[in-house]
Amino acid sequence: MKILAIDPGVERVGIAVLEKIGGVREALVYSDCFKTSAKLPHHERLVLIGDEISRVIKKYKPSCLAIEKLYFENNQKTVMSVAEARGVVVYECAQNELGIFEYTPMQIKLAVAGHGRASKNDVHNMVEKLIDLGFKKMIDDEVDAVAIGLTAVAIEKLR
Amino acid sequence: MKILAIDPGVERVGIAVLEKIGGVREALVYSDCFKTSAKLPHHERLVLIGDEISRVIKKYKPSCLAIEKLYFENNQKTVMSVAEARGVVVYECAQNELGIFEYTPMQIKLAVAGHGRASKNDVHNMVEKLIDLGFKKMIDDEVDAVAIGLTAVAIEKLR
Numbered sequence: 001m002k003i004l005a006i007d008p009g010v011e012r013v014g015i016a017v018l019e020k021i022g023g024v025r026e027a028l029v030y031s032d033c034f035k036t037s038a039k040l041p042h043h044e045r046l047v048l049i050g051d052e053i054s055r056v057i058k059k060y061k062p063s064c065l066a067i068e069k070l071y072f073e074n075n076q077k078t079v080m081s082v083a084e085a086r087g088v089v090v091y092e093c094a095q096n097e098l099g100i101f102e103y104t105p106m107q108i109k110l111a112v113a114g115h116g117r118a119s120k121n122d123v124h125n126m127v128e129k130l131i132d133l134g135f136k137k138m139i140d141d142e143v144d145a146v147a148i149g150l151t152a153v154a155i156e157k158l159r
Numbered sequence: 160m161k162i163l164a165i166d167p168g169v170e171r172v173g174i175a176v177l178e179k180i181g182g183v184r185e186a187l188v189y190s191d192c193f194k195t196s197a198k199l200p201h202h203e204r205l206v207l208i209g210d211e212i213s214r215v216i217k218k219y220k221p222s223c224l225a226i227e228k229l230y231f232e233n234n235q236k237t238v239m240s241v242a243e244a245r246g247v248v249v250y251e252c253a254q255n256e257l258g259i260f261e262y263t264p265m266q267i268k269l270a271v272a273g274h275g276r277a278s279k280n281d282v283h284n285m286v287e288k289l290i291d292l293g294f295k296k297m298i299d300d301e302v303d304a305v306a307i308g309l310t311a312v313a314i315e316k317l318r
Contacts, residue, residue, distance in 0.1 A: 043253040087243025
């Protein structure tokens with residue numbers, strides 16, 4: 001079973017593909033921080049994001065999407081555009097018949113770092129212990145995506 | 160020139176297609192209030208909405224999309240899901256190479272009713288005067304979509 005894990009955004013989309021190896025451990029098959037230029041109109045950025053998700057689905061054939069639930073933040077304008085981008089990601093995945101799993105930031109912190117009040121740093125440190133990230137220097141959004149993927153592994157295993 | 164006008168939503172999406180006739184007046188070619196059931200998971204509703212937009216584009220071949228800009232409202236949860244649905248609509252249209260025009264509620268009121276503080280009723284009454292809606296009893300969301308289309312006609316003519 002392959003999981004496509006997404007940390008949604010417009011400027012930066014964290015993308016990770018995780019795969020179960022031998023029914024025990026997870027391996028990171030692919031990860032990237034996909035960026036779109038702020039110089040482009042918003043709708044063009046949505047198309048770039050949707051096209052990239054579609055490309056990754058075609059290449060890695062994941063069976064499900066794990067994605068963070070969005071909540072309101074202080075910067076209202078950004079949250080609305082991020083919600084639009086998130087809609088495009090979910091739409092592309094649902095159209096390609098991936099199962100859709102959504103997790104709150106609290107669920108991700110709990111699943112990866114063991115407690116709901118874990119810092120971003122705690123989560124990133126635990127991600128590095130839980131899965132081999134290779135030698136690649138990762139951008140935060142990529143690590144966040146891996147954390148979301150690991151959350152899906154932990155939670156869906158229990159169900 | 161045909162305009163696809165959308166009043167974005169998840170429960171109800173107002174859809175209208177307007178066409179210029181003889182370079183003077185606009186005609187309403189199509190309108191509908193597209194509904195999705197609250198019993199469905201959110202991602203399935205996004206797929207239904209995207210598929211419907213795609214169907215309308217294929218059938219009527221509009222050259223541009225006119226859509227309302229979203230702002231925060233009291234009901235936060237709804238606004239986030241509506242933003243996701245709006246993202247899907249813009250994405251489908253941009254993928255199909257429609258020009259994208261976005262208007263604030265204020266711009267729509269100004270363009271249709273002549274002043275930015277017009278009530279929903281004022282706008283609807285003016286829509287009925289500006290364009291022949293036929294004998295069909297329209298749902299509010301449909302009339303809102305027509306108003307957004309008329310705004311595009313008014314504003315883009317001046318540019």
